[in-house]
Amino acid sequence: MGIQVVDASLFSSLDPVALQGSACVACAAHVFPAQATCPMCAGTEVSVVALPTTGTVWSWTTQHHAPKPPFRTDEFAPFSIGYVDLGPVIVEGWLLGRIEWVIGEPVRLALAKAWTQDGEPVFTYGFESVA
Amino acid sequence: MSGAANDVYLVGGSRTSFGRFEGDDQDLAEQAVRGALGDCGLAWGDVEFAAGGTNGETKPDNLVSRMGLTGIPFVTVKNGCATGAVALGTARNGLIAEQREIACVVGYDNHARGAFSASPARYGIGAWYGATGMMVTTSYFALKIQRYLHEHDIDPRTLGYVSAKAFDYAASHPLAWRRTPVTIDEALDSDMVNDPLTRLMFCSPDAGGVALILARGPRAFDLCDKPIRLAAVELRGRRPGSFEVFSPWLSPGVRTSPSVDAAAAAFHAAGVRPQDVQVAQVQDTESGAEIIHLAETGLCLAGEQAAGYLDGDYRVDGRIPVNTDGGCIANGEPVGASGLRQVHEVMTQLQGRALGQQVPGDPSIGFTHVYGAPGISACTVLVAEGA
Numbered sequence: 001m002g003i004q005v006v007d008a009s010l011f012s013s014l015d016p017v018a019l020q021g022s023a024c025v026a027c028a029a030h031v032f033p034a035q036a037t038c039p040m041c042a043g044t045e046v047s048v049v050a051l052p053t054t055g056t057v058w059s060w061t062t063q064h065h066a067p068k069p070p071f072r073t074d075e076f077a078p079f080s081i082g083y084v085d086l087g088p089v090i091v092e093g094w095l096l097g098r099i100e101w102v103i104g105e106p107v108r109l110a111l112a113k114a115w116t117q118d119g120e121p122v123f124t125y126g127f128e129s130v131a
Numbered sequence: 132m133s134g135a136a137n138d139v140y141l142v143g144g145s146r147t148s149f150g151r152f153e154g155d156d157q158d159l160a161e162q163a164v165r166g167a168l169g170d171c172g173l174a175w176g177d178v179e180f181a182a183g184g185t186n187g188e189t190k191p192d193n194l195v196s197r198m199g200l201t202g203i204p205f206v207t208v209k210n211g212c213a214t215g216a217v218a219l220g221t222a223r224n225g226l227i228a229e230q231r232e233i234a235c236v237v238g239y240d241n242h243a244r245g246a247f248s249a250s251p252a253r254y255g256i257g258a259w260y261g262a263t264g265m266m267v268t269t270s271y272f273a274l275k276i277q278r279y280l281h282e283h284d285i286d287p288r289t290l291g292y293v294s295a296k297a298f299d300y301a302a303s304h305p306l307a308w309r310r311t312p313v314t315i316d317e318a319l320d321s322d323m324v325n326d327p328l329t330r331l332m333f334c335s336p337d338a339g340g341v342a343l344i345l346a347r348g349p350r351a352f353d354l355c356d357k358p359i360r361l362a363a364v365e366l367r368g369r370r371p372g373s374f375e376v377f378s379p380w381l382s383p384g385v386r387t388s389p390s391v392d393a394a395a396a397a398f399h400a401a402g403v404r405p406q407d408v409q410v411a412q413v414q415d416t417e418s419g420a421e422i423i424h425l426a427e428t429g430l431c432l433a434g435e436q437a438a439g440y441l442d443g444d445y446r447v448d449g450r451i452p453v454n455t456d457g458g459c460i461a462n463g464e465p466v467g468a469s470g471l472r473q474v475h476e477v478m479t480q481l482q483g484r485a486l487g488q489q490v491p492g493d494p495s496i497g498f499t500h501v502y503g504a505p506g507i508s509a510c511t512v513l514v515a516e517g518a
């Protein structure tokens with residue numbers, strides 16, 4: 001492994017990178033991050049699953065001002081956040097590499113440099129353009 | 132009209148100026164309560180039931196130490212943006228269940244400058260969410276309206292129309308906070324906060340207090356020339372498929388909203404239709420929220436909003452005047468007071484004594500809507516009876 005991430009429970013694997021969610025045994029609803037119960041049907045039996053690593057931009061925005069702590073960065077530059085439609089679930093995360101996006105464009109999961117709230121450099125997940 | 136025994140009416144009300152405030156939080160509450168009592172010629176000793184709320188640290192039920200130790204039940208409410216409406220519903224239910232006649236409802240807050248900061252743990256989310264800059268309310272609103280504009284093919288310039296309308300209403304309202312008119316282009320061209328939302332499209336936390344006096348049955352008509360019947364107060368929470376703040380994931384498929392459910396329940400309980408409404412308030416934490424909530428509450432169809440703003444539908448002389456005191460955008464949002472501000476504005480409109488722009492033509496049916504974290508909405512229907 002060797003890669004420090006912001007929260008290990010978000011990932012089912014790091015190489016190749018994949019996010020970990022939970023799937024309800026009763027209604028098949030997928031949730032991210034994984035949780036022990038299903039908020040969709042109130043079921044209590046779930047299994048841990050690796051989520052698809054490609055999808056399309058479902059919505060996006062660019063953060064033009066630095067968020068308050070516990071957000072940490074060395075030097076603030078505007079960055080994008082989006083919801084990415086992975087099929088069974090729509091996941092929120094950073095959109096990497098630019099600050100203008102189009103709803104519906106294809107993206108894939110990637111690792112990106114971040115900081116813990118204590119200022120330790122780590123990796124988190126984001127989505128980059130497939131183009 | 133004389134008032135059926137279990138009908139509850141608004142007979143008095145008062146609001147403070149909204150904006151920055153240097154005193155104690157409960158100075159705002161006391162000022163509002165004394166104003167509301169004076170509005171209908173009552174004294175604190177006449178109040179038989181009270182309900183109040185704030186998002187701050189003070190205890191609303193301790194207001195009795197200022198107002199008088201009369202021994203009445205005073206219920207404290209803390210339901211975020213729905214605090215005022217829940218306090219209102221609690222007071223109505225208290226009057227009916229305990230067969231009391233006079234209730235006081237109060238909401239107040241005195242927030243510090245700047246956007247609300249929230250801790251992930253309080254919402255059951257891991258620390259990673261805050262550390263990576265996703266625990267940001269402005270980005271939630273932006274993500275929601277960005278998708279909404281796309282799905283319903285609405286021109287983003289509509290966001291500028293919402294702000295311009297809010298500041299136009301506020302410019303003639305003596306107790307609103309931000310009262311300088313803003314043009315559509317000024318709103319669209321101000322600093323970008325989160326695409327597509329600019330600084331002049333957001334409300335800010337501030338200070339304010341509002342109080343209302345309720346009366347049950349015929350007594351209401353002794354206290355007030357034109358009592359306003361509280362025809363419905365309904366609170367709803369989220370169901371699967373709603374799109375709420377601080378959500379690391381959303382479910383695909385059908386979108387639901389607690390606003391849709393609360394509005395439908397309120398209209399059903401009151402026995403009126405959305406198209407009957409003649410003056411309305413909807414939660415406008417930012418311009419996009421007003422656009423979304425107009426359709427979610429049934430006041431227009433989704434996709435109709437751009438034409439509606441262009442045609443002036445929501446102006447004081449339009450089809451259905453909305454947020455006629457400038458809404459949250461121009462009044463700011465002291466969370467505990469905000470929902471009661473809406474009810475106070477609609478009450479005074481229906482009584483023909485609005486503090487700012489008065490809706491013409493003697494409107495008799497009003498509606499209010501609040502929405503907030505973690506996915507709750509409350510709606511009221513207000514009816515002026517008789518002539």
Ligand SMILES: [Zn+2]
Pocket residue numbers: 024025026027028029038039040041042043
């Ligand atoms: Zn389930």
